[in-house]
Amino acid sequence: MKKLKIGITCYPTVGGSGVVATELGKMLAERGHEIHFISSSLPFRLNKIYHNIYYHQVEVNQYSVFQYPPYDIALASKMAEVANREKLDILHVHYAIPHAVCAILAKQMAGRDLKIVTTLHGTDITVLGYDPSLTEAIKFGIEKSDMVTAVSNALVKETFELINPDKQIETIYNFIDDRIYRKRDANHLKKQFGIKEEEKVIIHVSNFRAVKRVSDVVKSFANISAVMPAKLLLVGDGPEMTIVCKMTKQLGLEDQVMFLGKQENLEELYSISDLMLLLSEKESFGLAVLEAMACGVPCIGTNIGGIPEVIEHGKTGYICELGDIEDISNKAIALLNDLNLHQQFSMNAQEAVASRFKTERIVEQYEELYFKLLK
Ligand code: GMT
Numbered sequence: 001m002k003k004l005k006i007g008i009t010c011y012p013t014v015g016g017s018g019v020v021a022t023e024l025g026k027m028l029a030e031r032g033h034e035i036h037f038i039s040s041s042l043p044f045r046l047n048k049i050y051h052n053i054y055y056h057q058v059e060v061n062q063y064s065v066f067q068y069p070p071y072d073i074a075l076a077s078k079m080a081e082v083a084n085r086e087k088l089d090i091l092h093v094h095y096a097i098p099h100a101v102c103a104i105l106a107k108q109m110a111g112r113d114l115k116i117v118t119t120l121h122g123t124d125i126t127v128l129g130y131d132p133s134l135t136e137a138i139k140f141g142i143e144k145s146d147m148v149t150a151v152s153n154a155l156v157k158e159t160f161e162l163i164n165p166d167k168q169i170e171t172i173y174n175f176i177d178d179r180i181y182r183k184r185d186a187n188h189l190k191k192q193f194g195i196k197e198e199e200k201v202i203i204h205v206s207n208f209r210a211v212k213r214v215s216d217v218v219k220s221f222a223n224i225s226a227v228m229p230a231k232l233l234l235v236g237d238g239p240e241m242t243i244v245c246k247m248t249k250q251l252g253l254e255d256q257v258m259f260l261g262k263q264e265n266l267e268e269l270y271s272i273s274d275l276m277l278l279l280s281e282k283e284s285f286g287l288a289v290l291e292a293m294a295c296g297v298p299c300i301g302t303n304i305g306g307i308p309e310v311i312e313h314g315k316t317g318y319i320c321e322l323g324d325i326e327d328i329s330n331k332a333i334a335l336l337n338d339l340n341l342h343q344q345f346s347m348n349a350q351e352a353v354a355s356r357f358k359t360e361r362i363v364e365q366y367e368e369l370y371f372k373l374l375k
Helices: 016-030 071-086 096-110 123-130 132-143 153-162 187-193 214-227 241-250 266-271 287-294 325-337 339-355 359-374
Strands: 005-009 034-039 053-057 090-094 115-120 147-150 169-171 200-205 230-235 257-261 275-278 299-302 317-320
Touching: 005 016, 005 071, 005 096, 016 034, 016 053, 016 090, 016 115, 016 287, 016 359, 034 071, 053 071, 071 096, 090 096, 090 359, 096 115, 096 123, 096 132, 115 132, 115 359, 123 132, 123 153, 147 153, 147 359, 153 169, 200 214, 200 266, 200 287, 214 230, 214 241, 214 275, 214 325, 230 266, 241 257, 266 287, 275 287, 275 325, 287 299, 287 339, 299 325, 317 325, 325 339
Parallel strands: 005 034, 005 090, 034 053, 090 115, 115 147, 147 169, 200 230, 200 275, 230 257, 275 299, 299 317
Antiparallel strands: none
């Protein structure tokens, strides 16, 4: 099999798209391809030296004549420079804007037959798609890419409804590293956190943006903890944190809600959890749900975006309507009270990850797409 040289650009800071882009790069490198990350800082999951992986930092100088530093131009220039020097076959960018648009410019600057693959993760479509000043740029980025993928069927549908690009978009689901995300013995953590044996553990992981509706998680937890001993692990940080802390205090839940902030080794936190809640109002996939499922945690999610494609209602968890706190709480309580059903959901969740979201298969789907393009 021919080994490819692939440039990858993503937002390198904490976030699902950066995680997926980095994990894909790592998996492709393990399969012998040469991977060049081109981004503003080192992707946070590239925390050690990996064979076949190179990193090229985009430097943006601040000149007094510019009101805003020209990041997009600097990125395109770096992409072109790396593409020519390293003889890249493909630029795989995550997000239509600015990354796909930068890649198109880079291809022209490089003057070589560089193929552009763009993966849509949602935020640029669901949020920016509503901003008329950017719609044409997103459409341009999609239409001028050689191939476009999206992380769920729901996102493909939404992209056509909002932007209607003249382009085929293929769904390739997200994946996790199945060697890391699996159920493990992490009972020492329960002891460290002071969680009692009889207490049920509910977990929520996000970047605490308003769309994640973390306040709905706390409200649902208030109902759950009213009828059974329970703890809520809130993992992550972001703009809604202050509001959520205030609400926790108002509901008198300070002793039951643990604010853990940004964490690594999430697989250990999932492994001590009995239920995951993701109650977002926008979510093209919900990577945290997949991570939790891989560790055997049943999930309750909202009937939004790609979440119903990840959680199978009545099999690996439940799908509830957005903001329906009563239904969410009732379903959570019933599941946590029924040990047999909980065990079955936990097994189903692990099986679903190993079949529908099988890491190897999904990486192969990207690989097949690259080879198809280069044929
Ligand atoms: O959800 C976020 O706020 C982060 C965002 C991102 O761009 O990193 O996540 C998006 O991409 C993830 C990976 O594909 C998906 O799992 C998330 O569902 C998606 N977020 C939204 O659609 C809001």
